Amino acid sequence: MLRIAIVDDHPIVVKxxxxxxxxxxxxxxxxxxxxGNSLLAFMADNEADIILLDISLPDTxxxxxxxxxxxxxxxxxxxxxxxxxxxxxxxxxxxxxxxxYILKTATPEEVTQCITEVMGGNIFISKEVQExxxxxxxxxxxxxxxxxxxxxxxLQLLAEGKRSADIAAELFISxxxxxxxxxxxxxxxxxxxxxxxxxxxxxxxxx
Amino acid sequence: MLRIAIVDDHPIVVKxxxxxxxxxxxxxxxxxxxxGNSLLAFMADNEADIILLDISLPDTxxxxxxxxxxxxxxxxxxxxxxxxxxxxxxxxxxxxxxxxYILKTATPEEVTQCITEVMGGNIFISKEVQExxxxxxxxxxxxxxxxxxxxxxxLQLLAEGKRSADIAAELFISxxxxxxxxxxxxxxxxxxxxxxxxxxxxxxxxx
DNA sequence: GGGGGAATACTCCCAAGGGAGTATTTTTTA
DNA sequence: TAAAAAATACTCCCTTGGGAGTATTCCCCC
Numbered sequence: 256m257l258r259i260a261i262v263d264d265h266p267i268v269v270k271x272x273x274x275x276x277x278x279x280x281x282x283x284x285x286x287x288x289x290x291g292n293s294l295l296a297f298m299a300d301n302e303a304d305i306i307l308l309d310i311s312l313p314d315t316x317x318x319x320x321x322x323x324x325x326x327x328x329x330x331x332x333x334x335x336x337x338x339x340x341x342x343x344x345x346x347x348x349x350x351x352x353x354x355x356y357i358l359k360t361a362t363p364e365e366v367t368q369c370i371t372e373v374m375g376g377n378i379f380i381s382k383e384v385q386e387x388x389x390x391x392x393x394x395x396x397x398x399x400x401x402x403x404x405x406x407x408x409x410l411q412l413l414a415e416g417k418r419s420a421d422i423a424a425e426l427f428i429s430x431x432x433x434x435x436x437x438x439x440x441x442x443x444x445x446x447x448x449x450x451x452x453x454x455x456x457x458x459x460x461x462x
Numbered sequence: 463m464l465r466i467a468i469v470d471d472h473p474i475v476v477k478x479x480x481x482x483x484x485x486x487x488x489x490x491x492x493x494x495x496x497x498g499n500s501l502l503a504f505m506a507d508n509e510a511d512i513i514l515l516d517i518s519l520p521d522t523x524x525x526x527x528x529x530x531x532x533x534x535x536x537x538x539x540x541x542x543x544x545x546x547x548x549x550x551x552x553x554x555x556x557x558x559x560x561x562x563y564i565l566k567t568a569t570p571e572e573v574t575q576c577i578t579e580v581m582g583g584n585i586f587i588s589k590e591v592q593e594x595x596x597x598x599x600x601x602x603x604x605x606x607x608x609x610x611x612x613x614x615x616x617l618q619l620l621a622e623g624k625r626s627a628d629i630a631a632e633l634f635i636s637x638x639x640x641x642x643x644x645x646x647x648x649x650x651x652x653x654x655x656x657x658x659x660x661x662x663x664x665x666x667x668x669x
Numbered sequence: 670g671g672g673g674g675a676a677t678a679c680t681c682c683c684a685a686g687g688g689a690g691t692a693t694t695t696t697t698t699a
Numbered sequence: 700t701a702a703a704a705a706a707t708a709c710t711c712c713c714t715t716g717g718g719a720g721t722a723t724t725c726c727c728c729c
Contacts, residue, residue: 266568267479267566267570267573268475268478270481271475271477271478271479271481272478360473361473361474363473403676413657415657416657416659416661416662417658418655418715418716419715429677431680432676432679434716434717435679436676437716438718438719442718447717450621450660451622452623453657453661454622610704610706612705613705625685625686626686635707636708638708638710639707639708641708642706642707642709643706643707644686648688655686655715
């Protein structure tokens with residue numbers, strides 16, 4: 256019997272997936288959760304072979320959760336479910352050890368096929384997703400810039416449309432320091448103005 | 463018998479909703495669609511009492527579709543389903559005649575309750591949504607700025623992180639003209655820099 | 670306890686953005 | 700067809716942003 260857990264904050268989606276998966280005689284849904292933490296609590300004293308994981312959860316990022324699961328239960332396979340078709344996110348998930356990435360627009364057939372493939376040890380990438388990741392140099396950056404705490408903080412404020420002076424006042428630092436951080440951010444992202452920076456950061460899910 | 467149609471581009475969500483709704487003996491799902499156009503085609507020679515409408519569809523905006531349905535079939539009630547919790551979107555949908563607005567995170571109970579209320583002639587707004595719209599002056603603007611064709615076009619390019627000079631070259635106009643449009647955009651949105659402009663435009667779903 | 674990254678702060682210089690106003694041509698619409 | 704709206708282009712002036720480089724202090728980790 257294949258034990259499947261579902262993590263998604265949309266009850267309707269969970270219901271749809273559960274009904275679908277339990278139509279297979281050899282599959283059973285052992286738990287449904289709408290937060291990452293409740294899944295972790297469940298996993299503490301239960302087991303699952305496959306976790307269907309929505310990467311846009313309210314409490315913790317799907318990427319972090321994926322990493323955590325791989326670390327603690329390396330035998331459990333992860334299927335990332337998402338409506339995000341950003342290249343970088345997909346790459347990050349697969350890097351973190353997800354065995355599959357499917358979009359929420361997937362058909363029921365794709366979902367079952369996906370699980371079958373993943374249990375067979377294969378990595379399943381749906382057609383739509385494949386198209387996105389094999390489209391080279393469109394969203395470009397590929398490497399995700401590593402930001403310090405302060406940089407993330409300032410990026411956040413910049414994304415809210417605040418000017419350097421406002422940010423300086425808010426953080427009790429000199430406007431010139433903000434300017435420095437701003438310059439490093441531009442450099443790290445390889446862009447040349449704030450709008451492009453915020454756009455890039457959004458795409459990489461850093462804000 | 464209450465005839466319900468579902469429009470959503472996520473097959474899993476559709477399946478979940480359909481199963482849920484058909485548990486009520488007096489309700490029947492007469493059609494499921496994943497594009498706005500296929501719904502319109504169906505409505506041309508069929509009838510429905512209620513349409514569950516996902517506002518983020520691939521082919522047409524939910525707001526436009528809602529308007530169209532209200533115009534052509536004024537007796538059909540519309541329930542807007544969305545994962546967007548932006549105030550302006552909700553207001554726009556309700557203005558366009560949607561009888562209800564629920565988030566995709568709604569529980570099955572909320573969905574059935576919602577349909578019951580709407581058929582009784584009431585406007586149903588779920589608790590979560592209510593909180594958002596009654597939170598005054600947080601996302602502020604309230605009035606959605608009206609933009610000309612050219613302004614939308616330039617807003618789009620600005621949102622991509624391009625500078626005035628690039629845009630001017632792309633549209634074969636003077637950089638000074640771009641500057642003028644840029645200034646009117648700032649004025650119309652009541653903001654003072656590009657990042658804030660793009661942020662505001664995103665929230666109002668204008669890009 | 671010393672090395673190294675992070676955070677702070679500054680310099681100079683120039684390009685771009687932003688505020689306010691005016692004016693002409695084109696297109697749309699009443 | 701005449702009036703209104705939109706698109707084009709410019710003026711002047713000042714602020715902010717962006718590029719490049721340097722330097723000091725702080726703090727975390729080995």
